Amino acid sequence: MAEHLKQQMVAWRRHLHANPELATFEVSTSDFVAARLSELGIPFQRNVGGHGIVASLTRAGSSRSIGLRADMDALPIQEQTGLEHASVIDGVMHACGHDGHTASLLGAASLLAGDTDWSGTVRLIFQPAEERGIGAKAMIEEGFFENFPVDMLFAYHNWPGLPAGKIAAVAGPVMAAGARIAIRITGKAAHAAMPHQSRDALAAAGYLLTTLQSIAGRAVDPLQAAVVSITTLETGAVLNQVPEAVKLGGLMRTLNVATRDRVEAEIERICNGIAMAMGVTIDLTIQRTVLPTVNAPYAAEIAARAAEAIGAPVTKELEPSLASEDFSYFLSRKPGALVWIGNGEDLAGRELHSPGYDFNDEILPVAASWLAEVAKQALRANPDLS
Ligand SMILES: [Zn+2]
Ligand SMILES: [Zn+2]
Known part of the structure; x- marks a missing residue:
């Protein structure tokens, strides 16, 4: 040259x-x-x-x-x-x-x-x-x-x-598929000393957060790459109130479309299950960003x-x-x-x-x-x- x-x-x-x-x-x-x-x-x-x-x-x-x-x-x-x-x-x-x-x-x-x-x-x-x-x-x-x-x-x-x-x-x-995850959990607020009157969105968020960790380890073939990272959590700021709502955010990454579809379906299944178990409403949005x-x-x-x-x-x-x-x-x-x-x-x-x-x-x-x-x-x- x-x-x-x-x-x-x-x-x-x-x-x-x-x-x-x-x-x-x-x-x-x-x-x-x-x-x-x-x-x-x-x-x-x-x-x-x-x-x-x-x-x-x-x-x-x-x-x-x-x-x-x-x-x-x-x-x-x-x-x-x-x-x-x-x-x-x-x-x-x-x-x-x-x-x-x-x-x-x-x-x-x-x-x-x-x-x-x-x-x-x-x-x-x-x-x-x-x-x-x-x-x-x-x-x-x-x-x-x-x-x-x-x-x-x-x-x-x-x-x-x-x-x-x-x-x-x-x-x-060679590079991953990406998606943004947005979750809104809506329960019922109540006095923190009278939790039986609430539907605890924050407790539901706790179960959700830990259960989502199981996707990469238990729902996806261990030879396939998958990342589910929940990175943000917004909720009430009052010590004596069970909060009404929680927002969670994060991202997912996979190296192929089949794994992406599997991970998305698992996130949805877990959200539905936790919603039912905890008596709250969970709205899930997965916004795909980039293909693999x-x-x-x-x-x-x-x-x-x-x-x-x-x-x-x-x-x-x-x-x-x-x-x-x-x-x-x-x-x-x-x-x-x-x-x-x-x-x-x-x-x-x-x-x-x-x-x-x-x-x-x-x-x-x-x-x-x-x-x-x-x-x-x-x-x-x-x-x-x-
Ligand atoms: Zn760049
Ligand atoms: Zn670049």
Whole structure:
């Protein structure tokens, strides 16, 4: 890769890092991406699902089409890195490395634009609002697959804890399905000294909280991952009254849809059972946020081959993460893979989503080269396998 492009990507990345924007507000970020695409002479469409941009590069000779996706949004975190390129926006920070994803996809655009050794269409997808899990969905609802057909899709996430520049291309589930849980228990208030006149919502909450813990241990196959975490509890503030109502909140995570459905059904069953046992009413809302991210095995294989082709160290084995990723919505419609590219050591205080986080500029060339190469390899792949 030309030294000039490496330096350009670092400058792009640092500009984006210094000027982060929250999910659904990626105005200047998408302006920046549009300006770079115009310089490269690559046609694009703006405002796809909010501030999303889809650019299309076509070379005659093949009707196949591959999507490469980068997310553009930042997080509501006050940066504490003290770096020269630290965020200039109060309370907003690129703490998940989406600045690096965007810069390296622009780098891949530059590589592909200057490379005649491929044919077909590559769609460069600059996605908004990943951190709220709504950007991919919005792009799809606004007709992404109808207006920009693709046969396969690829993306990466930078991954602290994996050596810098090492690529993990894993088949099957790699990131979790998520849902928010909201529970309202309504009983009957009474004087705390006359509890027989109450229907104790707080006692019901206690039984509910402990019984929900049994789901992961007793209702789910021990070889399947499941998390049910109740994290908030709101109730009365009066010492001498049995409270009328309790609100509980939390989240769940699973690595596949079957386990998700099982966990949801168990939560509902336990709520109904406790309600009956304790004579209270329990209203349960489970709001699904993100689907599980599942890599098609042959797509993971193409992703690994592309990593080998660019000379990057590669592994096909890495434990899935129970974090979630809305690239899953793209993968629920078309096959593809999300790989992890090592960001280097996972230092305390500099984890993803922490105020000390910074994307490692040294991995930009690997990331851009892998994105360009995986598109070329996937365009060449036997369509009968997909
Ligand atoms: Zn994130
Ligand atoms: Zn992220």
